[in-house]
Amino acid sequence: MEQFTLPDDFFFGAAMSGPQTEGEWNTGGKLENLWDTWSQENLSDFYNRVGSYAGNAFMAKYQEDLRIMADLGLTTYRTSIQWSRLLDEDGNINPEGAAWYHELFRASREAGLECFVNLYHFDMPTFLFRRGGWESREVVEAYAAYAAKAFAEFGQEVKHWFTFNEPTVEPEQRFQAGVWYPKLHDFGRARVVQYHISVAHALATANFRAAQADGTVRADAKIGLINAFTPTYTRENPTPEDLEAVRMMGGINNRWWLDLITKGELPVDVLDTLAENGVHLPIRPGDAEILKQGVVDWLGCNYYHPTRVQAPASKVDEYGLPRFADEYVWPDAVMNESRGWEIYPEGLYDFGIDVRDNYPGLEWFVSESGMGVMDEHLHRGDDYRIEDPYRVDFVRGHLEALARAIEAGSPCKGYHYWGLIDNWSWSNAFKNRYGFVEVDLMDGYKRRLKRSADWLREVATTHVVK
Ligand code: BG6
Numbered sequence: 490m491e492q493f494t495l496p497d498d499f500f501f502g503a504a505m506s507g508p509q510t511e512g513e514w515n516t517g518g519k520l521e522n523l524w525d526t527w528s529q530e531n532l533s534d535f536y537n538r539v540g541s542y543a544g545n546a547f548m549a550k551y552q553e554d555l556r557i558m559a560d561l562g563l564t565t566y567r568t569s570i571q572w573s574r575l576l577d578e579d580g581n582i583n584p585e586g587a588a589w590y591h592e593l594f595r596a597s598r599e600a601g602l603e604c605f606v607n608l609y610h611f612d613m614p615t616f617l618f619r620r621g622g623w624e625s626r627e628v629v630e631a632y633a634a635y636a637a638k639a640f641a642e643f644g645q646e647v648k649h650w651f652t653f654n655e656p657t658v659e660p661e662q663r664f665q666a667g668v669w670y671p672k673l674h675d676f677g678r679a680r681v682v683q684y685h686i687s688v689a690h691a692l693a694t695a696n697f698r699a700a701q702a703d704g705t706v707r708a709d710a711k712i713g714l715i716n717a718f719t720p721t722y723t724r725e726n727p728t729p730e731d732l733e734a735v736r737m738m739g740g741i742n743n744r745w746w747l748d749l750i751t752k753g754e755l756p757v758d759v760l761d762t763l764a765e766n767g768v769h770l771p772i773r774p775g776d777a778e779i780l781k782q783g784v785v786d787w788l789g790c791n792y793y794h795p796t797r798v799q800a801p802a803s804k805v806d807e808y809g810l811p812r813f814a815d816e817y818v819w820p821d822a823v824m825n826e827s828r829g830w831e832i833y834p835e836g837l838y839d840f841g842i843d844v845r846d847n848y849p850g851l852e853w854f855v856s857e858s859g860m861g862v863m864d865e866h867l868h869r870g871d872d873y874r875i876e877d878p879y880r881v882d883f884v885r886g887h888l889e890a891l892a893r894a895i896e897a898g899s900p901c902k903g904y905h906y907w908g909l910i911d912n913w914s915w916s917n918a919f920k921n922r923y924g925f926v927e928v929d930l931m932d933g934y935k936r937r938l939k940r941s942a943d944w945l946r947e948v949a950t951t952h953v954v955k
Pocket residue numbers: 506509654655658717791828857861907913914915917921
């Protein structure tokens with residue numbers, strides 16, 4: 490493969506989240522979140538019975554981890570504040586939680602790293618879930634109040650804020666696909682959750698603007714949204730029904746969020762089709778004005794794999810609910826067998842062109858991209874480091890697609906690798922390892938660079954990709 494370069498001002502960084510790294514799940518006044526509750530109720534749902542408790546020991550090892558990131562040439566990273574750590578049950582600041590995040594942001598600055606701060610990463614506090622979670626408007630208001638508290642507490646320290654990570658995935662995994670607690674199969678309830686998260690995003694963004702206007706938040710701060718974008722494809726020579734499946738799945742997963750953050754609206758064609766199929770959203774008078782405030786400064790795109798769909802064999806699923814698409818299995822797909830996800834770097838190019846053409850002026854960055862692989866400990870070299878050339882191939886392929894999108898005029902500003910340091914992957918726990926840095930669970934969560942880290946350091950420091 491020929492070498493190529495990325496722009497001088499393009500940033501390289503790492504992506505992670507509070508609940509997957511911090512550990513210390515019940516110390517320092519932290520409340521239970523749904524991962525903690527699920528871990529206690531049914532530990533056997535987690536790979537090797539490793540629940541939410543330990544993360545990757547980041548709270549104990551954050552100074553070392555920040556040093557590793559800086560040493561690899563990274564200049565930015567993203568994590569999330571845990572709602573259940575920052576606030577108590579009355580919605581007041583938990584001083585110990587606030588102290589931890591102040592210390593983390595201080596240490597990040599000292600290490601020369603800009604910390605991007607996300608406010609929600611699938612980590613609903615359990616007591617709020619019991620009050621209805623994202624199906625309840627009261628919880629939507631509670632989230633907006635939480636965001637306001639975070640802006641007030643850290644407004645002078647943080648420059649890059651994000652309201653949500655992957656608001657498309659939470660309804661899908663918890664309410665539709667039955668994968669995450671409470672493991673429901675209800676397309677309609679999933680859309681209610683999706684709608685309420687949209688309102689919550691807009692209310693938090695409005696709070697951010699107000700805090701910036703009165704000087705609580707620094708003048709150079711920006712706010713954004715991070716979503717998992719899955720460019721949606723169908724078979725060659727599609728039927729009109731296949732294209733209809735693309736319209737609805739791309740509409741629910743992608744356009745919904747892109748329209749919200751650029752126009753302050755939800756796509757009318759999607760809402761109409763949902764209503765025609767009996768899926769009604771809990772829209773209140775005045776919501777249109779609230780959603781208008783959801784326009785943000787820039788976007789984070791998490792990209793792992795495309796979505797391939799075709800016309801559904803039946804318009805009703807096995808639970809009697811509407812079904813808009815079936816999966817289309819593309820015969821040429823290259824798979825990451827460990828995770829069951831297709832590897833398709835070209836999707837990143839296509840996303841970049843979609844932004845350029847349909848959302849002009851929207852700046853964005855790759856907020857997550859990564860490859861999780863099973864049994865990596867079997868790939869140790871003579872010096873005990875893991876040999877992972879497949880990770881270099883994966884990242885190089887995605888950066889190459891990105892470089893072409895930038896060359897074609899898409900305003901992509903940077904790339905954050907997901908799981909730079911192996912972390913806890915929800916119910917998959919530590920099954921698939923994403924890191925350029927190994928976390929050795931047999932040796933006190935010891936950090937050890939994998940071979941690919943040498944390549945990453947060169948790319949991040951030179952911006953030349955070989
Ligand atoms: C993204 C999430 O969906 O993908 C991360 O933002 C997650 O939280 C990552 O860990 C990789 O997926 P998984 O399920 O393999 O951990």
